[in-house]
Amino acid sequence: MADLGVWGMGSMGLGMAGSLLRAGHRVVGHDVRPDAVLDGGSEIAVGDLDAAVLVVLNAAQTEEVLFGAGGIAGEMRKGAVVIACATVAPDFARDMAGRCAALGLHYLDAPISGGAVKAAEGKLSIMAAGSPEAFAAARPALDAMAETVFELGAVGAGSAMKAVNQMLAGTHIAAMAEAMVFGMTQGVSPAQFMEVIPACAGTSWMLENRGPHIRDGDYTPRSAIPIWLKDLGIVGDIAKAAGIEMPLTETALARFRAAAEMGLQAEDDAAVAKVYAAQAGVTLP
Amino acid sequence: MADLGVWGMGSMGLGMAGSLLRAGHRVVGHDVRPDAVLDGGSEIAVGDLDAAVLVVLNAAQTEEVLFGAGGIAGEMRKGAVVIACATVAPDFARDMAGRCAALGLHYLDAPISGGAVKAAEGKLSIMAAGSPEAFAAARPALDAMAETVFELGAVGAGSAMKAVNQMLAGTHIAAMAEAMVFGMTQGVSPAQFMEVIPACAGTSWMLENRGPHIRDGDYTPRSAIPIWLKDLGIVGDIAKAAGIEMPLTETALARFRAAAEMGLQAEDDAAVAKVYAAQAGVTLP
Numbered sequence: 001m002a003d004l005g006v007w008g009m010g011s012m013g014l015g016m017a018g019s020l021l022r023a024g025h026r027v028v029g030h031d032v033r034p035d036a037v038l039d040g041g042s043e044i045a046v047g048d049l050d051a052a053v054l055v056v057l058n059a060a061q062t063e064e065v066l067f068g069a070g071g072i073a074g075e076m077r078k079g080a081v082v083i084a085c086a087t088v089a090p091d092f093a094r095d096m097a098g099r100c101a102a103l104g105l106h107y108l109d110a111p112i113s114g115g116a117v118k119a120a121e122g123k124l125s126i127m128a129a130g131s132p133e134a135f136a137a138a139r140p141a142l143d144a145m146a147e148t149v150f151e152l153g154a155v156g157a158g159s160a161m162k163a164v165n166q167m168l169a170g171t172h173i174a175a176m177a178e179a180m181v182f183g184m185t186q187g188v189s190p191a192q193f194m195e196v197i198p199a200c201a202g203t204s205w206m207l208e209n210r211g212p213h214i215r216d217g218d219y220t221p222r223s224a225i226p227i228w229l230k231d232l233g234i235v236g237d238i239a240k241a242a243g244i245e246m247p248l249t250e251t252a253l254a255r256f257r258a259a260a261e262m263g264l265q266a267e268d269d270a271a272v273a274k275v276y277a278a279q280a281g282v283t284l285p
Numbered sequence: 286m287a288d289l290g291v292w293g294m295g296s297m298g299l300g301m302a303g304s305l306l307r308a309g310h311r312v313v314g315h316d317v318r319p320d321a322v323l324d325g326g327s328e329i330a331v332g333d334l335d336a337a338v339l340v341v342l343n344a345a346q347t348e349e350v351l352f353g354a355g356g357i358a359g360e361m362r363k364g365a366v367v368i369a370c371a372t373v374a375p376d377f378a379r380d381m382a383g384r385c386a387a388l389g390l391h392y393l394d395a396p397i398s399g400g401a402v403k404a405a406e407g408k409l410s411i412m413a414a415g416s417p418e419a420f421a422a423a424r425p426a427l428d429a430m431a432e433t434v435f436e437l438g439a440v441g442a443g444s445a446m447k448a449v450n451q452m453l454a455g456t457h458i459a460a461m462a463e464a465m466v467f468g469m470t471q472g473v474s475p476a477q478f479m480e481v482i483p484a485c486a487g488t489s490w491m492l493e494n495r496g497p498h499i500r501d502g503d504y505t506p507r508s509a510i511p512i513w514l515k516d517l518g519i520v521g522d523i524a525k526a527a528g529i530e531m532p533l534t535e536t537a538l539a540r541f542r543a544a545a546e547m548g549l550q551a552e553d554d555a556a557v558a559k560v561y562a563a564q565a566g567v568t569l570p
Contacts, residue, residue: 090471090472113485113486114486115486125484125485127481127485148484150480150481152473152477152481153472156471156472157472157473160468160471160472160473161468161473161477161478161481161482163467163471164464164465164467164468164471164473164478164482164487165481165482165485165486165487166487167460167463167464167467167487168460168461168464168482168487168488168489168492169485169486169487171456171460171463171533172457172460172487172489174533175452175453175456175457175460175533176453178452178456178531178532178533178534179449179452179453180449181529182448182449182452182520182523182524182527182529182531182534183445183446183449185524185527185529186375186441186445186448186449186523186527187375187438187441187442187445188437188442188445188446188449192437192442192446193446193449195435196412196435196437196446196450197446197449197450197453199410199433200398200410200412200450200454200490201398201399201400201450201454201490201491201494202449202450202451202452202453202454202457202490202491203453203489203490204453204457204488204489204490204492205485205486205487205488205489206486206487207453207489209486235467238467238471239467239470242467242470242471242565243565243566244466244467244470244561244564244565245561245564245565246463246467247463247536247539247540248456248459248460248463248533248536248537248540249463249467251532251533251536252533254532255532255533276529276530279529279530280527280528280529280530281528
């Protein structure tokens with residue numbers, strides 16, 4: 001049994017905290033502001049934590065929790081591990097790991113994939129990278145939260161793989177929307193589309209997951225438009241620094257931006273189809 | 286047992302002819318030029334055919350076989366069916382169907398999906414559209430060639446669905462290439478990419494099918510670059526006529542054009558990764 005803290009009480013963090021509790025650990029949940037304790041059972045001082053799981057929105061919040069005013073890195077005991085789950089640039093992960101190491105803390109670069117349901121079931125995929133010591137210290141938490149833990153090498157490799165995954169996932173959502181509206185202009189209904197394409201070479205994980213939202217006209221946000229502004233923006237920033245052209249990523253990002261400009265920020269990311277529908281003059285279900 | 290002719294003796298047409306023979310039909314194979322008889326067993330006059338399966342490259346070849354000099358439409362018996370499998374625009378399919386109907390012929394708009402191996406196994410997916418009479422006349426051939434026959438409505442709907450599928454498939458190949466080279470600039474090897482991404486939300490059918498070609502450095506053409514110049518070009522033409530913007534499709538098409546301009550026409554379509562690699566300065570396996 002480990003003493004664990006989870007920072008970030010969104011649907012992902014809450015689900016992960018629940019999985020940790022079910023596995024028998026002592027868990028304390030914090031919102032991004034360290035004073036907002038939302039969960040517990042037992043109060044655990046930061047200095048007593050074996051691991052801090054950071055399930056916050058982005059790099060800025062990760063840095064704020066660790067090194068901001070009231071940051072926890074200076075309070076954690078030597079040998080404890082920071083498990084950093086936000087999607088960030090590999091260089092940022094390496095910077096955080098170095099600053100944690102200077103304080104005697106292990107750092108696991110550990111972006112997650114799978115969504116809120118898998119988080120609550122303890123069945124996430126974690127793209128993890130760090131030292132053997134970081135993995136060893138993180139193991140009890142990883143075992144409780146994940147179905148699959150990829151061990152990808154040194155810190156930065158997890159964030160790199162996550163960026164690759166997000167680039168594909170975001171681009172595939174926009175491609176699905178482009179294809180579905182194109183089909184509607186040619187007499188292919190969203191229902192026919194979802195009946196046929198998942199059985200053909202044009203399918204993708206995102207198409208099968210998000211396509212039904214458009215078919216059913218259900219834009220309840222499981223994952224909202226701003227996620228892709230953030231994640232495809234991170235990919236674009238890394239690409240720019242690396243000097244690589246990513247025209248499909250840029251094009252997909254521009255579509256999500258257009259969706260945000262249409263006022264769709266609070267809708268499911270499948271609402272990017274509304275950008276296409278408005279331009280094509282078709283009426284979605 | 287039916288008397289069947291197959292036009293187009295590429296790897297798809299040959300495989301489909303083989304599946305028809307195995308099912309016990311009498312089959313005659315023709316190259317696009319009607320005098321080039323490549324297969325047979327028995328000679329069957331065009332006037333005796335129950336069905337003509339057209340597995341040619343494009344709309345121009347489809348029209349040439351049916352209505353060109355020595356075209357077969359005028360020779361086929363009334364009540365026979367043309368099964369047209371090339372990827373074409375829905376409007377073209379409707380035009381062909383109308384001209385066939387004027388001669389007393391049924392027309393099945395029947396684009397195929399699945400590749401040469403599935404063709405040879407009789408396990409294609411066929412996106413079929415046409416009248417009940419066209420389906421009835423085509424049934425013996427369809428049963429022998431396909432694992433799945435989607436019945437999509439009136440002529441044009443099959444070609445529309447195929448265009449939707451090709452738009453997605455081509456875009457996903459380019460996205461896979463963009464992601465894989467991006468990953469390489471961040472320390473993610475193609476082998477790691479293929480280990481992790483298929484288990485994550487970023488995966489697609491094309492990524493899982495074509496990604497190994499890049500990982501293994503094997504550009505033997507199963508499906509070559511020019512297929513996508515053709516098929517994404519068809520999609521672009523339909524979109525233009527319909528007044529719909531398809532920025533991802535255009536971007537993917539531009540990448541395949543760049544691949545052709547690099548002299549990669551004879552390589553597998555996964556070689557579109559070489560466009561990205563050259564620009565990013567990374568060395569593919």
